[in-house]
Amino acid sequence: MTARRRTLSALLAAAALLGSLACRRTPVPAVKEPTGEGPQPGGQVVVAALADITTLNEYQSSGDAGEAEVIDLLFPALMVEQPDYQLHPPSFAPRLATSWEFSADNRDLTFHLRPDARWSDGTPVTAEDVRFTFLAQKDPRVDSVGMEIKDFIKDVEVVDPHTVRFHFSRVYPYQLMDANDGHIVPAHAWGKVPFDKWRTTDFEKILVTGGPFRLAAHIPQQTIVLQRDPTYWNAPRPYLDRLVFRILPDMAGQLAQLFAGDVDLVPSVAPQEADRVVADPDLRLVEYPSRLWGLVGWNNRRSMFADRRVRRALSLGINRKALVDTVFRGHAKLATGPVLSSMWAFDRSLPQLPYDQAQAAALLAQAGWRDTNGDGILDRRDRVFAFDLLYPAANTLRRQMALLIQADLARLGIKVRPVQVEFTSLISRAEAGDFDAVLWVWEEATKIDLTSTWSTPSPGQGSNNFIGYSNPEVDRLIAVAREEPDYTRAKVLLDRIQEAIVADQPVTFLYEANRLVATSRRLEGADINAAGVFFNIDDWYWSR
Amino acid sequence: MSAVAAFARWPRRLQAGAAGLALLALVAVAGPWFTANPDAIVDARAAALLPPGATRFVLVRYDGTTMACESARRLGPDWVVTRDGAVQTVPAGTVARAGVRRFWLGTDTVGRDVLARLISGARVSLGVGALALVVALVLGIGAGLLAGWTGGVVDALLMRFVDALLAVPMLFLLLFLAAVFRPSLGVLVLILGFSSWMGVARLVRGQVLSLKEREFILAARAIGASGWRIAFTHLLPNALTPIAQDGALRLGDLILVEAALSYLGLGAQPPTASWGTMVAEGQEVLASTWWLTMLPTVLIAATVIAAALAADGVQELARREQT
Numbered sequence: 001m002t003a004r005r006r007t008l009s010a011l012l013a014a015a016a017l018l019g020s021l022a023c024r025r026t027p028v029p030a031v032k033e034p035t036g037e038g039p040q041p042g043g044q045v046v047v048a049a050l051a052d053i054t055t056l057n058e059y060q061s062s063g064d065a066g067e068a069e070v071i072d073l074l075f076p077a078l079m080v081e082q083p084d085y086q087l088h089p090p091s092f093a094p095r096l097a098t099s100w101e102f103s104a105d106n107r108d109l110t111f112h113l114r115p116d117a118r119w120s121d122g123t124p125v126t127a128e129d130v131r132f133t134f135l136a137q138k139d140p141r142v143d144s145v146g147m148e149i150k151d152f153i154k155d156v157e158v159v160d161p162h163t164v165r166f167h168f169s170r171v172y173p174y175q176l177m178d179a180n181d182g183h184i185v186p187a188h189a190w191g192k193v194p195f196d197k198w199r200t201t202d203f204e205k206i207l208v209t210g211g212p213f214r215l216a217a218h219i220p221q222q223t224i225v226l227q228r229d230p231t232y233w234n235a236p237r238p239y240l241d242r243l244v245f246r247i248l249p250d251m252a253g254q255l256a257q258l259f260a261g262d263v264d265l266v267p268s269v270a271p272q273e274a275d276r277v278v279a280d281p282d283l284r285l286v287e288y289p290s291r292l293w294g295l296v297g298w299n300n301r302r303s304m305f306a307d308r309r310v311r312r313a314l315s316l317g318i319n320r321k322a323l324v325d326t327v328f329r330g331h332a333k334l335a336t337g338p339v340l341s342s343m344w345a346f347d348r349s350l351p352q353l354p355y356d357q358a359q360a361a362a363l364l365a366q367a368g369w370r371d372t373n374g375d376g377i378l379d380r381r382d383r384v385f386a387f388d389l390l391y392p393a394a395n396t397l398r399r400q401m402a403l404l405i406q407a408d409l410a411r412l413g414i415k416v417r418p419v420q421v422e423f424t425s426l427i428s429r430a431e432a433g434d435f436d437a438v439l440w441v442w443e444e445a446t447k448i449d450l451t452s453t454w455s456t457p458s459p460g461q462g463s464n465n466f467i468g469y470s471n472p473e474v475d476r477l478i479a480v481a482r483e484e485p486d487y488t489r490a491k492v493l494l495d496r497i498q499e500a501i502v503a504d505q506p507v508t509f510l511y512e513a514n515r516l517v518a519t520s521r522r523l524e525g526a527d528i529n530a531a532g533v534f535f536n537i538d539d540w541y542w543s544r
Numbered sequence: 545m546s547a548v549a550a551f552a553r554w555p556r557r558l559q560a561g562a563a564g565l566a567l568l569a570l571v572a573v574a575g576p577w578f579t580a581n582p583d584a585i586v587d588a589r590a591a592a593l594l595p596p597g598a599t600r601f602v603l604v605r606y607d608g609t610t611m612a613c614e615s616a617r618r619l620g621p622d623w624v625v626t627r628d629g630a631v632q633t634v635p636a637g638t639v640a641r642a643g644v645r646r647f648w649l650g651t652d653t654v655g656r657d658v659l660a661r662l663i664s665g666a667r668v669s670l671g672v673g674a675l676a677l678v679v680a681l682v683l684g685i686g687a688g689l690l691a692g693w694t695g696g697v698v699d700a701l702l703m704r705f706v707d708a709l710l711a712v713p714m715l716f717l718l719l720f721l722a723a724v725f726r727p728s729l730g731v732l733v734l735i736l737g738f739s740s741w742m743g744v745a746r747l748v749r750g751q752v753l754s755l756k757e758r759e760f761i762l763a764a765r766a767i768g769a770s771g772w773r774i775a776f777t778h779l780l781p782n783a784l785t786p787i788a789q790d791g792a793l794r795l796g797d798l799i800l801v802e803a804a805l806s807y808l809g810l811g812a813q814p815p816t817a818s819w820g821t822m823v824a825e826g827q828e829v830l831a832s833t834w835w836l837t838m839l840p841t842v843l844i845a846a847t848v849i850a851a852a853l854a855a856d857g858v859q860e861l862a863r864r865e866q867t
Contacts, residue, residue: 252827252830252831255831256831272653272828272829273831276831276832322588322589323588325589326588326589326592326654357607393808393809394808394809394824396653396828399814399825400588400653400654402814403585403654403814403815404585404588404654406814406815407585410608411607411608411609417813418813418814418815419726419727419813420809420813420814422723425723
């Protein structure tokens, strides 16, 4: 599931607010049945989507957030990750599995599946499907995104048609999460396609689904229509008859249709448009902390940024609070360090760096940067302090940030040249280390593993540490923390890692963005939260 | 005949077009001396997206930052100001200057003066267009004269080369070039110039081919005038009208293409203002502050129309003088 992987999805969207994990909670028994005053069945919800789906097979997908949401509405998963990661590592609620238990040595995990789950062609969903899905996830010919998540699962054993057992090669903190990752796919239908053909097969032609909805129509680049599945185990839910995804690639167009009443839900509203949504009596704005956060990545390998005093001075010299308030208009928080402040592992005693140009100037002078020739720009050994700040083209928020950073650092005698770069070449330049500084966004997973972003990259291993940060002590602590099964003990280590990284300032931590979702006010029962827009889609209904 | 009398005899279109272009050029050249710094962020938070005509009390502080306040009052050792709806005090010792400022055309998304940016944008847009036109004319006239006058293999090779270049979809070529070279105004001028000389070359070659059989050219050759002399004293002056007409139209085109490239982020780089980048930046808030997009759009359109009128007028003038 996308929640597990750090992605760059946010850079793609103009509003920087894409991406989510999409999960669904099992029914809350307290909700009344659709008789009398309770939820009324029927109707459709029209959802604005930025892009069309490219596949409905999760193991062909590149992990695009919008695509993942549609897949989650169509396919079953063993459990539902809960949005409770503020307090502790996320817990899970039943979905296809009604219960689960670990063996005494914690190496085996047994799931009991609900007997009434059916695929859309009437075939029961069984333990065979779970095992088949695991084989697909592990198969190098399928080569799915995130297949390394299953690295420590040796095998999946079918105990009986409704009992399945996961065998782990080691005991570690994220066994439940890793077992749950990915949706179950139909063995009886898709097992006919050999794995080496998976990358090229059009699975929409042999589509068999097993969620609250099934695919009714897909008009490329226009609409995706999902129809209520009458055989869904949670009947009479979902109450809605249809979910219609209308593909509207530009944000302005999405909002225009929302205000006109042609669209009922916009999953990601730009912060500068939030006031207009709030002012409309027919609309509701739901706001919650997303796991997107923004930073200025300094190329630690370049001599200009190799000295941590200089990086600290840059962070001190940028009025980050004003920047975040200005650009996000109150819909983002100032970021502090490498763990989001909305997560259980966040170190609440971390100091927030102030805006202090005097201290910044002093640090730069210590590092040897002075304006010796009186041209207003700092220099050191015949080199001037001037650099390119890359940001993705056609991105409003990041262009504004670049301009504000340019103005702030100009007052310190640092010349910043904002350069907009087309998105794909921005990525390749970042990966190649071909940049001075870059405005970047990460989407954080609910699993806290700092290895890929903050550990020194080891050759031949994939890494997101494109800024070239390297601190042996941090490397050591991260390696220990990720193996620690007890999360209260892991927290102690994670606190020390956060302190070390904040002291090093390999990046300037800018903001933690809120997600803004706009819906029609008549839509009832929707619990839209950090676990996904469609988290409890089963319970949505229209008020009369 | 005085210059005024000559202007009075011009066709109406030429008068209107030339006057329009002259006025825009005047604004581009002289305007920036009379306006505030177009790249200065007055107050990103409290002065963003102000409507036209808004006034703010602006405090300039010694650290280089500025604050835009709805109201400000000196109270003993402090300024008591209302900024972004909140009252705050600012120690007077940190304030270098204070005064009321009017934003005639409002401010943009990061709180910069739109009027100042439109005027400095005129300098960029018209300047890039005009310089690119010079590059195109120099290349085009040179290639056209060479091809037309020399004829034979040189002509055939040059013209096939021109045909090949004309066959490439221009915007894609420009996008490619702008992506390869680091965007800057100088690069923009060269890219635009090098991609639009082909039409000039064909035009000049056509003129030369028809002129070189005329009696006065044959006479010039007969008395032994050099090729260069014939080209610059006889051929070129006689081809001036079509070149001027083509040049005026081309200027409009170049300004449009510059705007398009800047709109796509491949032209003028931030914080430099150009009309194209202003359209792109304004578009982000089109629904609420439409004038940010409309103002540069109107100026681009006005420039292109003025250029087209001038081109029409030149042709009309030539026709009138022939009869």
